[in-house]
Amino acid sequence: MQSLSNVSRNIRRKKGIHLDCTKSEMKRCIGTSTLSALAIGNMVGCGVYVVTGEVVRNIAGPSAVLSYIIAGILVFVISLCFSEFAIRFPKAGSVYYYSYVAFGEICAFITGWNATFEKTVSVAAIAKAQSNFINYMTNSLIKNVTIKYILNGQAWDHSVITDYPDFLASLIIIVVCILLALGTQISARLNNLLVVTNISVIAIMLCTSVFYADYSRWSAKAGFFPYGAEGVLVGAATCFWVYTGFDDISCFSEEIINPAKSIPIATFVGIFATGVTNSVVALVITAVQPYQEIDANSMLTSVFTSHGNTWMTVVIGIGVTATVASIIVTHASVARIIQNMAADRLLFKSLAHIDQRTGVPSRSTIFLGLVCAVMAMIFDVAKLVEFGVLGALSSYIMTSVGVLILRHRNSESDFGGTKSYNNNTEPSLLFKGMRKNYTSGPQQNYNFYKPKHYSKFLVDRYSTESVATWSVVLIVILLTAVCVVVIHFFNLLIEPNCYMVVFLGGMCFAIILVLTVLAQCKEVNIPNEYKVPMTPYFPLLAVTINIVFILLLKPVTWLFFLCWDGLGLLVYIFYGYRNSIEGLVKSRDERDPLLNKNTGSSMSSGPNTSVCCSLYESTI
Structure with missing residues (x-):
């Protein structure tokens, strides 16, 4: 019983809320404008080129604009909790670190493990989408050549494996990985260029659409609400995933010059820009062509091609290429989560290395790049995306609940x-x-x-x-x-x-x-410049929203989720539990109580901060 009691206590050990989170080996080089560009680059683009066509054609019709607005409001409520955590604990671990502080080690590991999978699948899926678009533009030239000369004319036939090894998607990820390893400033500048390109393409597309628009289509027989109120709500659930990149920018907390100022602003700018661009595109496109005639898989190109405008296909192709910004931000964010978990020794120590010259977690970045490249090349990642969604929703719940708990926790x-x-x-x-x-x-x-x-x-x-x-x-x-x-x-x-x-x-x-x-x-x-307003109501509203979305997922998603978490628990049991930094700190305090003596306080008041920091730094 004593052994079980010790295990129960150990897996619930938490990081102290009074530790100095401002110290970091990473370079603080990201300002508010750069962070806002990272948020826009991560969130704006994929929805316009991928999700909007599906929502307009099969779910909501012209009322997709309302779906995006509703989804944006819901995401904004959830993002308030992330902003408070990111300002109070400016660590690159994001949801992993927040869970460590609020709930303890085992919850932190599972949260970080799920976030790693969800974002890894996202990186592979975006690269795969870009590869598919390039194939579409070249009449499947790359696909046909690969099947003919690599597979001897026999495409792969499996439910999870893709039709052919997608070397182009892997190449895109490897190039992004190399750029990220060169330093945050270089990748941030590239992201700024890609954001300007993407926004310019969307602006050109909207201006061109005016010449083909027929606004009477909204008042035709089908009307503005062809699928009714149900279509608007179901569309909002689908549009919700377009906004989910908002949490990635909190992974750059250790590189932000002024997190308290930059994070709330960048989060709002990213969500607002995403909502506006996707809503306007959905509204204008349904005026250009009846929603029943839109090709859900290639909405923009099919709309302009149907009006004889072929040069816009080239412009749209440039915009799709610019969505590589999403890969840059997502790849960088998950690499920092892995680095934080490795720094706490819940994952392998070698992944915690931070390059002294560039100030980035180079080993975790390269390791992640290899994993994503293999995943994009072999697997049909589109079928894996929904499995990662449950991990994202669970992390949102943990963050919202964590805000409420830490509002009442004394150091x-x-x-x-x-x-x-x-x-x-x-x-x-x-x-x-x-x-x-x-x-x-x-x-x-x-x-x-x-x-x-x-x-x-x-x-x-x-x-x-x-x-x-x-x-x-x-x-x-x-x-x-x-x-x-x-x-x-x-x-x-x-x-x-x-x-x-x-x-x-x-x-x-x-x-x-x-x-x-x-x-x-x-x-x-809490001496924060920013705190979630109207607590506990806003955080609980965020919890309710995520519970609803979780209950709408398919049972097979839950099954995969449990299997993935089971694998994660094996990693934690055989490595993380035995090597945890927090465990080493507590063991040291128990062996030598004098180390914990601080201004006459007893051992029960927690270990000395300086002891924790010195032991933590010495192990890295």
Whole structure:
């Protein structure tokens, strides 16, 4: 039992929220404008050339513009939580580091492991899309030559393997990998050039479309809402993935000159630019050609070709090539997550190396480039993209919940030490809006405002962190139950089924009750320039949005997700658990308590910051 207790404690060990996160071996060379360009380059482009055609043709029609607006608002709510974390903990590990601070080591490893897969698949998928477009422009010349001379005329036939080895997609990734290894400044300048090119192509395309537009198509028989309100909402779920690159810019936190200023601005600029460009393109294209006649796979080229404009095909080809900016940003972000995990010894130590000349994690960048190149060359990555989506959504949930938990965590509770509240703390100070009449002696009388009287038994017995943490956990469980009922048992609510209606009503009442308790918990003062507004409501709204999207995924996605996480747990058990830096710090403190002595505090108040930092730096 003692051994199991130690294991349970070890896998929940956390990084301290009071550690200095501003120190880094990476070069701080990214300003607000450069970071904004990275956000635009990562998010604008793929939606215009890939997703919009599918949404317009098969899901929403001209009302796709509303789908993009709704999806943009939802993503903006989620991004607020990322911005607070990125400013408070400016580390390149992004969601991995945030989970380490908020939930502990095992959750951090799984979050980082899933984020690595999701972004790796994204890099391979974008390279594959570019390769497919070049093949389309050359009438499948590259594909036919490869099948004829490499495969002796016999294409591969497998559900997961691609038809032929895509050397072009691999070459694109390798070139990007080399550019990233040369330094952030070089890749950032290239990204700026690609962003200008992409925006210019979109502007030329929109200006040209005006000459072919017939706005009466929106008021034709099919109308502006051919698929109804349901089409708009389903389209919003599809358009949601166009915005998901917003979290990648937080991986550059250690290279940003002023994270507190740059990250919120760049995040908003990226989301706004993505929403505007995709919405306008969807709106204009449906005026140029009836949505029923649009080719979902090559929307832009088919629209202009149908009007006899062939020179625009060349312009669009330049724009598609410029979307290599998405590969640059995504590749760089996942390389930094891998480097952070390796620096904490949850992955292999060699991947933690940072080149002293360029200031970038060169080994993790090259390693990732090789993996992505092989994946793009052999696998049909389009079928793997949905598997990575679940990892992205789960990381969004972890970040949103983490914001709520850390708002109520005192630095004294770092490293699994003492609670932020003990018998010497005045209980009434742990909740907001409570009025206390304090008298000396053994008796203490507490008078509460009437609406908050039910919280008295919690205040007298538990710390703010414990009350807030368990309140958040209960709310997430209850929200999940409500979403399951609404999504999968909606017919029983319409009939209506009295048992299901009572169950749903009870869940909603419980959410309101627990939410009221959470709202009364006094938050720790955080000297951030930016914090998520309207907590706990905005973070919980972000959690609800992600739960809904997760429940809409196919069961096979869950199966693959569990298998991938099972593989990750084997890596953690046989390597990460034994070599963790946090584990070494705690073992050292337990062997020599004098190392933990700091201004007369006991060992339970957490290890000395200087000891942690020196041990961490010595192992790198």
